[in-house]
Amino acid sequence: MKKIGILTSGGDCQSLNATMRGVVKGLNHLLGDIDLYGFEDGYRGLVYGKYRKMKPEDFSGILTRGGTILGTSRMPFKEIHIPDQFGVDKVAAMKATYHFLKLDCLVVLGGNGSQKTANLLCEEGLNIVSLPKTIDNDLWGTDMTFGFQSAVDIATSTIDCIHTTASSHNRVFIVELMGHKVGWVTLHAGIAGGADIILIPEIPYNFDHVLDAIWKRADSGKGFTILAVAEGAISQEDALLSKKKYKEKQANSTYATVSYELADRIHEATGQEVRVTIPGHTQRGGVPDPFDRVISTRLGVAAAELIAREEYGRMVVMRGYDVDSIPLSETAGKLKYVSPDDQIIKNAKNLGISFGD
Numbered sequence: 001m002k003k004i005g006i007l008t009s010g011g012d013c014q015s016l017n018a019t020m021r022g023v024v025k026g027l028n029h030l031l032g033d034i035d036l037y038g039f040e041d042g043y044r045g046l047v048y049g050k051y052r053k054m055k056p057e058d059f060s061g062i063l064t065r066g067g068t069i070l071g072t073s074r075m076p077f078k079e080i081h082i083p084d085q086f087g088v089d090k091v092a093a094m095k096a097t098y099h100f101l102k103l104d105c106l107v108v109l110g111g112n113g114s115q116k117t118a119n120l121l122c123e124e125g126l127n128i129v130s131l132p133k134t135i136d137n138d139l140w141g142t143d144m145t146f147g148f149q150s151a152v153d154i155a156t157s158t159i160d161c162i163h164t165t166a167s168s169h170n171r172v173f174i175v176e177l178m179g180h181k182v183g184w185v186t187l188h189a190g191i192a193g194g195a196d197i198i199l200i201p202e203i204p205y206n207f208d209h210v211l212d213a214i215w216k217r218a219d220s221g222k223g224f225t226i227l228a229v230a231e232g233a234i235s236q237e238d239a240l241l242s243k244k245k246y247k248e249k250q251a252n253s254t255y256a257t258v259s260y261e262l263a264d265r266i267h268e269a270t271g272q273e274v275r276v277t278i279p280g281h282t283q284r285g286g287v288p289d290p291f292d293r294v295i296s297t298r299l300g301v302a303a304a305e306l307i308a309r310e311e312y313g314r315m316v317v318m319r320g321y322d323v324d325s326i327p328l329s330e331t332a333g334k335l336k337y338v339s340p341d342d343q344i345i346k347n348a349k350n351l352g353i354s355f356g357d
């Protein structure tokens, strides 16, 4: 009987449970009885031997439940080789737990940092199969991550709500969206929500061009303007700074986020009232949408198929509308950015959306 461990790592998203359900149902269907161990709070559970012996039934009835029944935590990859406060060597401890339980495979649901750790464990000789989780959609090698679409839905409905209030006031509205260093959520929600200006990290903005877009709307008789701004959006001047200098600038800033600085600058330059809305972690909350339920289920079953074939060291991925897998070593440490040359950017520009560039 195969012994399988499973964990969810990093920031949560809506369809972690749906994905685990797909893995476990798939394993059960393909292999019959399995020994299952669920690690609590991500890699922490593996380091400190915090696990639960689980049954396939534990993964039933969770298709629509957001969050993760196993709990999750962040264990930054850059600190993975630094012993904890008690001197515990994390990598050695994770290997020890895996070998103590005599696991045949560890299943990891995680984003960028978690995939790096998964790859490291693979290089250390453990059998790993991983799945691409993150609302940011920034994992290299997969066209889509699970969690992304549900986050886009929430971000879009925030912009939708802003639209109705915006049309009653002559104001500039900024909706700041998550995405860490990439602009996928903002780009998709911005288009879906009908934003007039979309600012993403991959396309540094020129403030004067942002103003031009606001004036253009005013000149055409539109009383309000909606900006969808990624939390990592950056101006062209700031993009010229070294990473260190930019971090220092941010640390010394009196503004809580990029949007508040932008709001002040727009107000000073135009005299228009500006409001900022930040949906924040609501973008990771609630139930997974049907699209995510479908891809989570399919990716989960594909992971089970890899385990049944004993093809380890791989991450399952979406290629267009098909499911495939790639070696973990190929994706670990690489981010998938929006490219300014992507067709979706050209489409948006030809619609009249300004990216401030």
Ligand code: F6P
Pocket: 011, 111, 134, 135, 136, 178, 179, 180, 231, 284
């Ligand atoms: O990676 C997912 C994400 O939600 C990012 O979009 C965001 O920058 C970050 O996590 C927030 O992290 P935390 O939940 O640790 O505040």
